[in-house]
Amino acid sequence: MDRILVNKKMKSFKFKLKGKTSVIIDWANVHGWFDKLKWEVDEKKLFKYLRTYKQIKDIRFYFGVEKGNKKSEEFQKKIKKIGYTLITKEVKWVPVTIDKEYFKKSMSNLFREYGFGSKFFNEFFKRLKKDKNLKRRKCDFDVEITRDVLVNIDKFNSLILFSGDGDYKALAEYLLDNQKQVIIVHPFGSRGKEYNELLLRKVNKPYFCAVDKWLKPFLKKSPGR
Numbered sequence: 056m057d058r059i060l061v062n063k064k065m066k067s068f069k070f071k072l073k074g075k076t077s078v079i080i081d082w083a084n085v086h087g088w089f090d091k092l093k094w095e096v097d098e099k100k101l102f103k104y105l106r107t108y109k110q111i112k113d114i115r116f117y118f119g120v121e122k123g124n125k126k127s128e129e130f131q132k133k134i135k136k137i138g139y140t141l142i143t144k145e146v147k148w149v150p151v152t153i154d155k156e157y158f159k160k161s162m163s164n165l166f167r168e169y170g171f172g173s174k175f176f177n178e179f180f181k182r183l184k185k186d187k188n189l190k191r192r193k194c195d196f197d198v199e200i201t202r203d204v205l206v207n208i209d210k211f212n213s214l215i216l217f218s219g220d221g222d223y224k225a226l227a228e229y230l231l232d233n234q235k236q237v238i239i240v241h242p243f244g245s246r247g248k249e250y251n252e253l254l255l256r257k258v259n260k261p262y263f264c265a266v267d268k269w270l271k272p273f274l275k276k277s278p279g280r
Contacts, residue, residue: 068269070262072110073236074212079200080139081218082118091242092267097276101217102137104273110213114139115203119146119194142203146194201226212236221247227261228253237261243268 085096098116105111116139121127127146134141166176197220204214204226214230216223219241227237231253239250243265253261266274 068273070108070215070238070264072108072213074110075112075210076108076110076213076215077204077207077211078105078111078114078215079204079217080114080116081196081200081216081220082116083194083196084218084220088242088245088266091245094271095276096266096274098134098139099137100274100276102139104270105215106138111215112211113207115142116140117142117196117200119144119196121146142196142199144194144196144199197222204230208233208235213238215240219246221249223247224249224253231256231259231261234259238264240264240266240270242266 080101082098089095102114105114116134118131118134118141120131120143122145131141131143163173163176166179167173200223208230213236215238216227217240219239223239224247227239227250230237239246239261241263246263250261250263264270
C-alpha cells in the first residue's frame, strides 16, 4: 500500500515555484549522473516536463561541442530543435598531468598490491609519461552559467539548477540573499558538501530535489533511445 501511495505521489510531483522561473541545465553534470542512477535523463522528456510549468520562461542548456565530431554536432542541433536555449563552446582536450607525487605514489601502491615490482612500475610510468595521447576532456560552464544568471537576475523569481556541483554554492547563496527561490536538482547522495552550510540558514534556504526519488517517472530515457 505504501509503495502505491509513493508512486502516486511521484507521478503528481510538482515544484512549488514562486513566480517567473529560469532553468539552468549543466548537461555534462546531468549526463554524468548515469554512474550513480544507472539510468539516463532523456533530454526530450526533460524539456517536455519543464514546459508543464507556466512559470518557467527560460530553459537554458549548457554543453560543449566537439568540432568535427558528427555525433556531437548532431546532438547540438537536436537540442536546439527540441526548444532549449543552447549555450555552447568548443571542447578542449588538455594533457593529463600524472607527474605528481600523490598520483605516482597511489599508482605504485596499486601495482604493488597486484604483485608487480618497482622495476616494472617505473618502466610503465616512464612510458605513460611519454604518451602524447593522454588527454582529458575539458569544457566547464561555471563562469558562463554564473554570468548568465547574474545578468538576468531581475527577470526571474526562482531558479532551478540541474547540477549537484558544489561550485555553484556561492551563486545559490547570492540568489537566496537577494530573495530568490533556489532549487537544486541532483541524484540522492550526490550533492556537493559545500551546500550543507546553506541548510543551516534560518530563512531563505535552498530546496534540494533528488532526481531519482521525485523525477524519475518523468525523465528516464526509454531503452533503445
